[in-house]
Structures are given as C-alpha cells and as structure tokens.
Amino acid sequence: xxxxxxxxxxxxxxxxxxxxxxxxxxxxxxxxxxxxxxxxxxxxxxxxxxxxxxxxxxxxxxxxxxxxxxxxxxxxxxxxxxxxxxxxxxxxxxxxxxxxxxxxxxxxxxxxxxxxxxxxxxxxxxxxxxxxxxxxxxxxxxxxxxxxxxxxxxxxxxxxxxxxxxxxxxxxxxxxxxxxxxxxxxxxxxxxxxxxxxxxxxxxxxxxxxxxxxxxxxxxxxxxxxxxxxxxxxxxxx
Amino acid sequence: xxxxxxxxxxxxxxxxxxxxxxxxxxxxxxxxxxxxxxxxxxxxxxxxxxxxxxxxxxxxxxxxxxxxxxxxxxxxxxxxxxxxxxxxxxxxxxxxxxxxxxxxxxxxxxxxxxxxxxxxxxxxxxxxxxxxxxxxxxxxxxxxxxxxxxxxxxxxxxxxxxxxxxxxxxxxxxxxxxxxxxxxxxxxxxxxxxxxxxxxxxxxxxxxxxxxxxxxxxxxxxxxxxxxxxxxxxxxxx
DNA sequence: CGATGTGTTGAGCAAAATCAATGGGTGTGG
DNA sequence: CCACACCCATTGATTTTGCTCAACACATCG
Numbered sequence: 001x002x003x004x005x006x007x008x009x010x011x012x013x014x015x016x017x018x019x020x021x022x023x024x025x026x027x028x029x030x031x032x033x034x035x036x037x038x039x040x041x042x043x044x045x046x047x048x049x050x051x052x053x054x055x056x057x058x059x060x061x062x063x064x065x066x067x068x069x070x071x072x073x074x075x076x077x078x079x080x081x082x083x084x085x086x087x088x089x090x091x092x093x094x095x096x097x098x099x100x101x102x103x104x105x106x107x108x109x110x111x112x113x114x115x116x117x118x119x120x121x122x123x124x125x126x127x128x129x130x131x132x133x134x135x136x137x138x139x140x141x142x143x144x145x146x147x148x149x150x151x152x153x154x155x156x157x158x159x160x161x162x163x164x165x166x167x168x169x170x171x172x173x174x175x176x177x178x179x180x181x182x183x184x185x186x187x188x189x190x191x192x193x194x195x196x197x198x199x200x201x202x203x204x205x206x207x208x209x210x211x212x213x214x215x216x217x218x219x220x221x222x223x224x225x226x227x228x229x230x231x232x233x234x235x236x237x238x
Numbered sequence: 239x240x241x242x243x244x245x246x247x248x249x250x251x252x253x254x255x256x257x258x259x260x261x262x263x264x265x266x267x268x269x270x271x272x273x274x275x276x277x278x279x280x281x282x283x284x285x286x287x288x289x290x291x292x293x294x295x296x297x298x299x300x301x302x303x304x305x306x307x308x309x310x311x312x313x314x315x316x317x318x319x320x321x322x323x324x325x326x327x328x329x330x331x332x333x334x335x336x337x338x339x340x341x342x343x344x345x346x347x348x349x350x351x352x353x354x355x356x357x358x359x360x361x362x363x364x365x366x367x368x369x370x371x372x373x374x375x376x377x378x379x380x381x382x383x384x385x386x387x388x389x390x391x392x393x394x395x396x397x398x399x400x401x402x403x404x405x406x407x408x409x410x411x412x413x414x415x416x417x418x419x420x421x422x423x424x425x426x427x428x429x430x431x432x433x434x435x436x437x438x439x440x441x442x443x444x445x446x447x448x449x450x451x452x453x454x455x456x457x458x459x460x461x462x463x464x465x466x467x468x469x470x471x472x473x474x475x476x
Numbered sequence: 477c478g479a480t481g482t483g484t485t486g487a488g489c490a491a492a493a494t495c496a497a498t499g500g501g502t503g504t505g506g
Numbered sequence: 507c508c509a510c511a512c513c514c515a516t517t518g519a520t521t522t523t524g525c526t527c528a529a530c531a532c533a534t535c536g
C-alpha cells in the first residue's frame with residue numbers, strides 16, 4: 001500500500017530494503033477525502049505528514065483580491081508536507097483535486113526515523129529539492145512561455161511524473177483538472193485555456209472523449225513545449 | 239566576515255554559540271567576481287558551496303528560443319548552493335548581478351558538519367525551505383499580479399530581505415538591477431518595466447537620483463503590492 | 477570624444493482578459 | 507423516469523495589458 005510512496009522516493013534516492021521496511025512500518029492512519037477538501041490551510045501548524053496514495057492534490061496561494069495560483073500538483077506516491085518537519089506554519093494551502101487516499105503519519109514518528117537513518121533523511125531532502133526545482137521550472141513556464149507552450153509543458157510534466165510512479169499506464173493519460181484549475185495553474189483564464197486546449201486538439205496532441213481530454217501524442221506535446229525532464233532529477237540517486 | 243552568513247541562518251533558525259563557531263571555522267577560500275560572472279552553470283556538478291558575503295547574485299533558467307527567467311535573487315549572507323549537497327547536477331545557472339564576494343566551502347567539510355550537528359542540519363534545511371517558499375510566492379506574483387503590483391511586490395521583498403541581514407540600512411535602499419534584469423525577474427519586457435517604474439515614481443513609491451532609483455515610500459509599495467512577509471518565515475526558529 | 481550599454485518615448489500590434497450568453501452532462505430529488 | 511439545477515465547457519465580441527519595433531537620449535568609461 002505504501003508501495004507507491006516508496007517507489008516515488010526510490011525514483012530519486014537510494015533506499016535499502018531495511019530503510020523501506022522502516023518507512024512502511026511507520027504508524028499511520030488512512031483517510032479518504034473528496035474533491036476540494038482541504039488537507040492543510042495556510043497558517044496551520046501541522047502535526048501530521050500526509051502521504052498521497054491515490055488521487056491528485058495541489059498547493060495553492062491567494063492574492064488579496066481573490067485570485068489564486070496553484071503552485072504545485074501532487075501525484076500518487078508524493079509526500080504532501082515534509083516541510084512541516086522543519087517550518088512551524090504553513091505558507092500555503094493544500095487541497096484535494098480528485099478524491100484522494102492519504103496515509104497520515106505522525107510527524108514525531110517520522111522525525112525519529114529521519115534522525116536514525118541518514119538514507120531516509122537524504123531522501124526527504126531530495127524530495128524537497130526536487131519539488132523546489134519543479135517550482136523553478138513553473139516560474140520559467142509562467143513567466144516566459146506563451147499559453148500554448150505553457151499548457152503543453154505542464155501536460156508533459158504531468159505525463160512524465162505519472163508514469164514515474166503509477167503502474168499500468170500503457171494507455172493515454174486523461175487530464176483530471178477542470179479548465180478553471182488549469183487556468184489557475186498556468187496563470188491564465190479559463191476561457192483562454194478552453195481555446196488553447198482546442199488548438200492542441202486540432203494539432204493532434206490531445207484527443208477528446210466526450211467531456212474528457214486525453215494526451216494523444218506526447219511527442220507532439222514535447223515538441224511544442226520544448227520539454228526536457230532534467231529538472232525532475234529522476235535518475236535514482238539524485 | 240562570516241557574520242552576515244550566520245545572521246542569515248539565525249534569521250530563521252536557532253544556532254548555539256558552538257554551532258556558529260563551527261560554521262565560522264569551516265575551511266574556505268575567498269573569491270571576488272564581477273557582474274555577470276557565472277558562479278555555477280546548469281548541468282555542472284558542484285564540489286563547493288559558495289556563500290554570498292557581499293553583493294547580489296541570481297539564479298536563472300532559459301527556454302529554447304533564448305528567453306530567460308530569473309528564478310531567485312540572493313542577497314548578502316545567503317548560501318548559494320546548499321542544493322548540491324544532495325543533488326548531483328545543477329538544474330539552473332547562478333550568476334553575479336553586482337560585484338560579489340564569496341566564501342567558497344568544500345562540500346565535503348560542510349557535509350561532515352551537517353552530519354555532526356543536528357542544529358546545523360536543520361538550519362540548512364530551513365534555508366532550503368524558505369527559498370522554496372519564496373519561489374512559490376514568485377509563482378503567485380508572476381501568474382496572478384499585474385505589472386505594477388508585481389514590481390511593487392518584488393521591491394517589498396527586496397527591501398525586507400536586505401534589512402534582515404545587512405547592517406546600517408537606515409536610508410532608502412537603492413535598486414541595483416537594470417530594467418532588463420527586472421524584466422527577466424518578473425516575466426515582463428524591459429520597455430514595460432520602464433513604464434511601470436515611471437508609474438511608481440509618479441505615485442511617490444520610488445524616487446530618482448540621476449539614473450539610480452531608490453525606494454522612497456515602503457508603505458506605499460506595501461499597499462500597492464498587498465505585501466505580507468509571512469512567506470519569508472523570518473521569525474527565528476522557523 | 478566616441479563607443480557602448482542602459483534608459484526613455486511613441487506608435488502600432490498581438491496575446492490574453494473580460495463580458496456575456498449558450499449549451500451539454502451529470503446528478504439529485506420529486 | 508423526468509425535470510431541474512448546477513457545474514463546466516464553449517463561443518463570440520470587445521477591451522485591456524503588455525509586447526514589438528524603432529528611434530533617440532543620456533551617462534559612463536575607455
């Protein structure tokens with residue numbers, strides 16, 4: 001059940017069998033949330049560390065006048081809040097995008113394990129650093145690419161990261177976000193996302209199945225976005 | 239000489255006198271670089287950790303067609319590459335913006351100290367996390383604020399962070415970036431930055447002294463930007 | 477004193493936002 | 507099983523923000 005979490009850590013860090021056994025035997029509690037449920041709110045003092053076992057979640061921040069920016073998307077296997085091991089108050093909110101299954105670990109237990117096993121400490125750190133690297137790529141994406149490239153780039157990353165941890169994804173990946181969420185992700189408006197999706201469908205990069213949209217031609221998306229996965233640091237060992 | 243570095247770490251983490259003594263007695267080499275000199279290039283394998291003692295540096299990333307985005311600005315006292323303790327290859331470049339003085343530490347020595355002193359390990363982590371938090375705020379800034387708010391917000395952060403570590407800043411802070419650099423920082427064009435600066439001067443938030451621009455009314459900037467420093471996590475202790 | 481890099485300004489343009497209306501699924505409750 | 511409500515997607519018309527292009531000014535430095 002923790003398998004997907006261990007697979008995520010192993011995608012960037014070396015862990016011994018013993019490390020993995022210790023991680024898998026951490027005390028925890030299972031929780032299922034519905035779309036849009038909050039996992040953590042800005043200003044909260046977390047005492048637990050949720051791990052995302054299935055479904056998708058995201059981090060978001062707001063500006064005074066109500067606009068929001070989704071600053072990170074978390075996929076199955078991703079730890080959701082290693083940050084609270086070290087920072088007292090949350091600087092952003094964390095919310096479920098789809099229905100999600102979480103394994104919730106007490107911070108204290110995780111802290112002990114991190115103190116005892118340097119491999120695990122390192123994997124926590126690398127996970128934090130990879131997320132920061134993704135954030136920088138998003139800065140570049142939002143700041144310097146036009147709408148078409150921006151959407152294409154995000155979808156390349158989504159596809160790449162999904163295939164890193166989720167098993168049995170031979171077929172085309174379906175995009176689970178609403179167009180409004182994509183807009184908040186990319187610093188655009190929903191209307192413009194709608195038109196940009198349409199263009200990507202016309203170019204054959206995406207395909208429609210009723211209201212659902214799938215990635216039809218990942219190579220085409222890569223070409224449009226100028227995608228290169230270096231920033232994801234996914235060669236095991238960091 | 240390391241004082242400013244220790245002050246930076248103490249701005250977010252608790253360090254004992256002994257921790258500070260150990261940090262200050264790390265082996266190191268002084269280096270002075272000129273504006274635009276590279277400190278680290280994307281793809282490099284770092285073996286040293288530079289600490290910025292004076293001057294300003296920045297991280298940047300490029301898109302295929304030549305556009306660049308400055309994804310982080312580093313101020314006196316900031317460690318420049320803790321990341322290389324844990325990740326093999328750099329995912330961005332690091333460059334001097336002004337003339338800079340660096341203390342360059344061998345990674346191995348720093349690694350040993352981090353392994354030996356949990357306080358220091360924690361301060362390294364918190365420093366990494368605070369930078370990530372700043373990155374998220376920049377995502378929000380670039381994605382959801384207009385040019386005026388965006389520039390104002392960046393300048394608020396610049397002022398705030400400068401006062402955190404640099405001594406003797408009673409007077410108004412001067413903006414050391416060219417308008418082109420500000421453009422690459424904020425996802426705008428130099429021409430538009432020029433007009434936006436003009437507006438901030440008209441509103442009394444900035445003042446001109448020849449070609450130099452200073453922050454004249456920080457409260458006014460705060461108002462325009464809707465600035466709140468929570469994301470900087472600068473209460474000592476994280 | 478000329479070269480260069482940076483700042484400034486104007487005119488026109490393009491990308492994306494805004495406003496507004498419509499349509500289509502889905503799910504719920506009568 | 508149908509009707510309604512709601513959310514989301516879609517489309518068109520119009521406006522706005524910021525970009526592009528181009529010329530020029532000014533300061534600094536060799």
